[in-house]
Amino acid sequence: MKDLWFFLKLFKPHSGWLSGGIILSLLTAFASVALLTLSGWFISASAIAGLVAVDGNTLAFNFMLPAAQIRALAITRTLGRYGERVVTHEATFRVLAGIRCWFFRQLIPLVPGRLSTMRSGDLLSRMTADIDALDALYLRLLAPAIVAAIGVTAVTVFLAFYAPVISLATGLMLVIASVWTPWVFNRLGRAGAEEIVVLAANFRIRQLDMIQGLADLIANRAYGRFSDKLGQFSDLMIDIQRRNNRLSAVSSAFTLLLSQVTLLMALVLAAIAFQDGLLSGADSALVVFCVTAAFELVTPLPQAMQMLAKTQKAARRIRQITEMPPTIIPPTQAIALPDSYGLQLNDVSFRYSDQQDRVLKNINLTIPQGGKIAIVGPSGSGKTTLLQLIMRYYDPEQGSVLLGGQNIKQFDSDELMSCFGVLSQRSQLFAATIKENLLIAKPDASATELNAAIKAAGLENFIAYLPEGLDTWVGESGVKVSGGEARRIALARLYLKNAPVLVLDEPTEGLDADTERDVFTALADFARDKTVIMVTHREAGLGLVDVVYGMEQGVLREL
Numbered sequence: 001m002k003d004l005w006f007f008l009k010l011f012k013p014h015s016g017w018l019s020g021g022i023i024l025s026l027l028t029a030f031a032s033v034a035l036l037t038l039s040g041w042f043i044s045a046s047a048i049a050g051l052v053a054v055d056g057n058t059l060a061f062n063f064m065l066p067a068a069q070i071r072a073l074a075i076t077r078t079l080g081r082y083g084e085r086v087v088t089h090e091a092t093f094r095v096l097a098g099i100r101c102w103f104f105r106q107l108i109p110l111v112p113g114r115l116s117t118m119r120s121g122d123l124l125s126r127m128t129a130d131i132d133a134l135d136a137l138y139l140r141l142l143a144p145a146i147v148a149a150i151g152v153t154a155v156t157v158f159l160a161f162y163a164p165v166i167s168l169a170t171g172l173m174l175v176i177a178s179v180w181t182p183w184v185f186n187r188l189g190r191a192g193a194e195e196i197v198v199l200a201a202n203f204r205i206r207q208l209d210m211i212q213g214l215a216d217l218i219a220n221r222a223y224g225r226f227s228d229k230l231g232q233f234s235d236l237m238i239d240i241q242r243r244n245n246r247l248s249a250v251s252s253a254f255t256l257l258l259s260q261v262t263l264l265m266a267l268v269l270a271a272i273a274f275q276d277g278l279l280s281g282a283d284s285a286l287v288v289f290c291v292t293a294a295f296e297l298v299t300p301l302p303q304a305m306q307m308l309a310k311t312q313k314a315a316r317r318i319r320q321i322t323e324m325p326p327t328i329i330p331p332t333q334a335i336a337l338p339d340s341y342g343l344q345l346n347d348v349s350f351r352y353s354d355q356q357d358r359v360l361k362n363i364n365l366t367i368p369q370g371g372k373i374a375i376v377g378p379s380g381s382g383k384t385t386l387l388q389l390i391m392r393y394y395d396p397e398q399g400s401v402l403l404g405g406q407n408i409k410q411f412d413s414d415e416l417m418s419c420f421g422v423l424s425q426r427s428q429l430f431a432a433t434i435k436e437n438l439l440i441a442k443p444d445a446s447a448t449e450l451n452a453a454i455k456a457a458g459l460e461n462f463i464a465y466l467p468e469g470l471d472t473w474v475g476e477s478g479v480k481v482s483g484g485e486a487r488r489i490a491l492a493r494l495y496l497k498n499a500p501v502l503v504l505d506e507p508t509e510g511l512d513a514d515t516e517r518d519v520f521t522a523l524a525d526f527a528r529d530k531t532v533i534m535v536t537h538r539e540a541g542l543g544l545v546d547v548v549y550g551m552e553q554g555v556l557r558e559l
């Protein structure tokens with residue numbers, strides 16, 4: 001439950017819309033119960049008045065007032081229902097939008113280091129389906145529960161004025177229907193509801209994996225096997241969903257049964273009260289119709305409580321992410337960025353987890369402002385990890401990293417990142433136009449700045465030949481441009497950002513010799529007055545740097 005309480009606190013900024021929705025729900029529920037109750041009384045009272053008149057007696061019966069009240073209640077119920085739907089849904093969308101923004105804010109400190117270990121499909125599932133599942137918290141749980149609690153109390157008090165025994169019996173049955181039954185079905189449905197959340201998330205992860213790796217699956221003739229597995233998974237989900245739906249149907253049937261038993265009981269008790277002269281004929285009808293209508297208030301609760309576990313599970317899954325400790329702790333009082341951008345690593349050691357060996361071992365490195373070094377070494381020796389420590393994705397287990405003579409732990413992480421221009425073989429292109437991809441580095445770049453970056457990155461001819469030029473869509477992750485073109489777009493971004501320290505992680509990996517030469521030529525010019533640290537497997541880029549280091553099993557040595 002504490003997960004749900006946590007999210008309820010996030011509802012606070014939308015309390016106006018949320019309480020507006022509950023007030024309208026209450027108004028609609030009141031109109032609904034009153035309409036049936038008054039109609040029952042009116043029809044019976046009119047019939048009785050008619051019978052008395054047939055006997056030859058006259059009876060003064062005002063048809064006009066109750067008829068007008070019934071009309072007013074019918075209109076209130078219709079308008080109330082409409083308003084309630086609009087307001088409660090608006091409230092829910094606002095709450096979900098708020099939770100999504102909050103979730104993104106919580107993700108930011110986790111991006112360096114922590115999120116890289118998560119599967120993107122899993123994260124996506126938590127960001128979309130799990131947050132969506134929280135809509136039930138207000139729409140299906142909170143609002144109906146408040147309406148039921150107030151409605152049941154009001155109906156019981158109202159009935160007590162006419163027939164205390166019926167009021168007591170109905171109150172008891174309503175409590176059974178609104179508290180005990182939902183509690184029982186919550187317990188019975190918990191496992192299935194939780195299971196479906198996890199299965200649906202895994203299903204989405206598998207689907208995403210299949211879509212992303214479609215070409216490889218087809219090339220390896222593995223598509224059939226993968227889709228069969230997905231089919232089996234889907235059958236399992238259908239089985240569990242069927243079980244959940246069966247339980248929902250049982251809960252609805254049980255609530256209906258309770259309402260019918262209560263109605264029968266009210267009829268018998270009203271008949272006895274009528275015989276004893278304690279209730280008039282019309283009032284007997286009023287009481288019985290009121291009991292019938294009152295059950296409408298509690299009908300949605302058992303099903304809602306059965307699915308409460310689903311909402312709880314989704315809430316827990318979201319919090320599992322937001323409560324991950326970030327790999328770095330921001331400084332309590334950040335200092336201003338330095339004037340110079342030399343880098344220094346003092347006796348730096350690092351391991352990813354306590355269970356793992358050290359990936360970096362006692363590294364000492366000094367790169368003066370404007371200095372340029374390259375690190376070469378076998379795969380897995382720790383080169384990329386070293387770059388990540390320099391950009392403070394992680395903090396060293398031992399030793400310190402200095403920028404401009406100051407420990408990087410003292411800088412605000414956002415500001416620190418503004419010092420680095422990163423080019424790697426994995427530079428991400430977004431499903432947007434070339435121009436939008438470039439502007440990520442500098443949203444307010446002028447046309448002149450854009451053209452200069454395009455020219456420097458050697459993209460001029462490529463863009464000139466495109467019918468839509470800079471407005472050409474690069475496709476999902478840049479699939480519509482070649483590897484070399486994508487790297488040049490990333491290079492142009494690097495120019496636009498114009499950061500004082502360049503972090504180049506195998507910047508020409510996967511490119512042909514000509515493109516590689518062009519990229520390094522462009523970089524040499526651009527990097528002239530910048531501090532450069534480059535990781536490479538290739539000889540070609542070594543002309544760009546002053547010193548080459550070798551990395552082997554986490555140990556750095558000048559070559």
Ligand SMILES: Nc1ncnc2c1ncn2[C@@H]1O[C@H](COP(=O)(O)OP(=O)(O)OP(=O)(O)O)[C@@H](O)[C@H]1O
Pocket residue numbers: 116117352353359377378379380381382383384385386
């Ligand atoms: N997020 C991580 N969690 C745990 N271990 C990791 C993580 N990232 C890398 N490693 C491990 O740390 C070691 C060094 O990895 P790193 O990526 O720094 O090597 P590298 O020299 O850059 O390799 P490559 O040249 O292949 O890119 C490897 O053994 C790798 O498996």
